[in-house]
Amino acid sequence: MKHRLLALVTWLILFTYTQVAAARSDTELTAATEHAAIETAIQDYFHGSAYSDKARLKQAFHSQARLYLEKPDTPFWEVPATDYINWYKEANQGKFNGRLGRILHIDRAGNLATVKAEILMPARQQRYIDMFLLKKLDGMWQILSKSAVGEASPHNGKRILFILSSAHFHGDSKLPTGVSFSEIVNAYDEFAKAGFSIDFVSPEGGALPLAYINTSEPMHKKYLYNSDFMYAIGHTLKPEQVVAQDYRAVHYVGGTNAMYGVADHPQLQKISMTIYEQHGGIISAVCHGTAGIAHLRLKNGEYLVKGRRISGYPDEYEHQDRPYFQEFPFLITKTIEERGGTFLYSPRNTPHIEIDGRIITGQNYLSSAGVAKAMIDILTKETAN
Structure with a gap:
């Protein structure tokens, strides 16, 4: 009886360990998948804004997204994503405008994420930091808002x-x-x-x-x-x-x-x-x-x-x-x-x-x-x- 009880306890321990390990593996896989999906949304933004690709930009932004930008004498400038996308002319589609994008940081909590990105424009010696808020809606990660700040920079893009x-x-x-x-x-x-x-x-x-x-x-x-x-x-x-x-x-x-x-x-x-x-x-x-x-x-x-x-x-x-x-x-x-x-x-x-x-x-x-x-x-x- 003792041997059977010991065998049962051993089996329960091994079963529990296996289940915990599997759950941990699934969690890690889910985290990696969500991380990749967030990166994809930001890469759509990078490509769309660098090559005037409206389709990629529409995919990146939620239809009701807002951008909070700056211009001379207007430190708080709210721009609907639909207006922002229309700034990119179809005549320029596929032409590289010099914008180089790179993700600096991603932080995710459930279906919400923040992303910090760098945009370099070496020809203009300009560097921007973009801050994004994204949410997973209907199974798809999209940008809800973006704010940016720019500065003169020696970054050469290499x-x-x-x-x-x-x-x-x-x-x-x-x-x-x-x-x-x-x-x-x-x-x-x-x-x-x-x-x-x-x-x-x-x-x-x-x-x-x-x-x-x-x-x-x-x-x-x-x-x-x-x-x-x-x-x-x-x-x-x-x-x-x-x-x-x-x-x-x-x-x-x-x-x-x-x-x-x-x-x-x-x-x-x-x-x-x-x-x-x-x-x-x-x-x-x-x-x-x-x-x-x-x-x-x-x-x-x-x-x-x-x-x-x-x-x-x-x-x-x-x-x-x-x-x-x-x-x-x-x-x-x-x-x-x-x-x-x-x-x-x-x-x-x-x-x-x-x-x-x-x-x-x-x-x-x-x-x-x-x-x-x-x-x-x-x-x-x-x-x-």
Whole structure:
């Protein structure tokens, strides 16, 4: 009897656990589906307003939606969505007017959502922040209201793609790892100040595992409490969402988790080489992020690093007697050199940057800002010419 009772209790526990897990999975799936539907509504607005596509705009806005805008001497200007849509002339349909839209933040509560978006108009050196209120009505997300504020801006519309690992642990172990927060923010800050837009992609998409966060460090604190930045870190793109031609450069970020899931990812490899070979873009990497470029090949089959000066975190500086090191699928210095590259680095805790054409690499987090500055210099000269 006791054995039967124990078996029943065990079954009930397993059944309950399975039901809870299934419910959690369904909830996560629903959240992702609703998030995607909200994004679709905003993308309809982006496209419609950039290409004078009234059909897309009508799809984005509820018929009774209102826009709250500004104009000289009229700080509160209410415009019906129907009037706003008619501002876009059919004669201009399909013609790009220079508006570049990007979602900065989405917050959903049931069938209600708010969205913060950025609209850049580089030719006019203008930047707008749009705030939307959306509601799901009759199974469809639509904009109920929009307000906007504009400012002069140096944003140039050029985009940099940060490539980061999704790995939370070293290999198959339970040893935690993550993306170096310093390497993200030190480079991000330089690009942002120079007017570039940054997107993040990871093998699995979604939230990143972060490492080495120090809230006493001013740069860390600046971005850790920046809701737009942290939203982007928590909602990285999946590789299939990336359109390579939209970017002028890729930047592989380190942290020891960069050793896993990035270097051998076919879609990420294709994105990088398309940007580099077809669009004349830059490939860059810092610290363990250099692992991400070790397997890249040119169209002719040769390795990207062959005959190149490359930096990154050297094998010599690893703690080779510790368990994490045993999980590494390959070694950075050894692999780069085996593939014809020259691996260069400086003493510990000093910056080291190598610029070899459109391949720019750095040794450690102290090199992140310098690598970004070198990239900005090349991209700025490219614009000038």
